Amino acid sequence: MTDTDFAALVVTLKLATLTTLILLSIGTPLAWWMAKTQWRFKFIFEAIIALPLVLPPTVLGFYLLISLGSNGLVGGLAKAVGGKPLAFSFTGLVIGSVIYSLPFVVQPLQTAFTAIGKRPLEVAATLRASPIDRFFTITIPLARSGFLTAAVLGFAHTVGEFGVVLMIGGNIPGETQVLSIAIYDHVESLEYQHAHGLSGGLLVLSFLMLMMVYAFNRRFQVMRT
Numbered sequence: 001m002t003d004t005d006f007a008a009l010v011v012t013l014k015l016a017t018l019t020t021l022i023l024l025s026i027g028t029p030l031a032w033w034m035a036k037t038q039w040r041f042k043f044i045f046e047a048i049i050a051l052p053l054v055l056p057p058t059v060l061g062f063y064l065l066i067s068l069g070s071n072g073l074v075g076g077l078a079k080a081v082g083g084k085p086l087a088f089s090f091t092g093l094v095i096g097s098v099i100y101s102l103p104f105v106v107q108p109l110q111t112a113f114t115a116i117g118k119r120p121l122e123v124a125a126t127l128r129a130s131p132i133d134r135f136f137t138i139t140i141p142l143a144r145s146g147f148l149t150a151a152v153l154g155f156a157h158t159v160g161e162f163g164v165v166l167m168i169g170g171n172i173p174g175e176t177q178v179l180s181i182a183i184y185d186h187v188e189s190l191e192y193q194h195a196h197g198l199s200g201g202l203l204v205l206s207f208l209m210l211m212m213v214y215a216f217n218r219r220f221q222v223m224r225t
Helices: 005-036 042-054 057-066 073-080 090-116 119-126 132-142 142-158 163-169 177-190 192-225
Strands: none
Touching: 005 042, 005 090, 005 142, 005 177, 005 192, 042 090, 057 073, 057 090, 057 163, 090 132, 090 142, 090 163, 119 132, 132 142, 142 192, 163 177, 177 192
């Protein structure tokens, strides 16, 4: 592994970790609301959240680039308050990654919250548990498999990003260059040995994370039965 590859690894892990933490923070209340609300137009929010699943990454990356640029809505606002440009920066990568990986966190959490049902929370309510107490003592423990799935999928999806991060972050070594882009650079330079090493590492990592999710979910199902 070259020094540039190691720097790309550090950027990738930093990006994936930060993105996953942000997604769990904003995705948990959003998924809870979507699982419990009876609003008739909820499907609009579900479609917006799921949009990155079907939208080409370059399309999403293009509009994020326009928005985060110095003349865009978000980028212009950041510039007006004295902030640094968001396009072609690590902060821009985080924003793009959060949007791009949002459905991979929200949907597993929403499914887990829906599967809990009303009965456990109603029983806790009869014991005078507050809504917050019911959420942290009943909902989160029962939905722990959903949280694990959401965290792993969000992390793995962020690690594997290419189109979005290339559009809004470019290819700046040590700042915005991630492993997927480093692999592309090696292939373009016909450095297949380096590309094999990085690709194989990502393949093994992805397989191990998914295997952990399936093993945990199977164990959790057995415990519940």
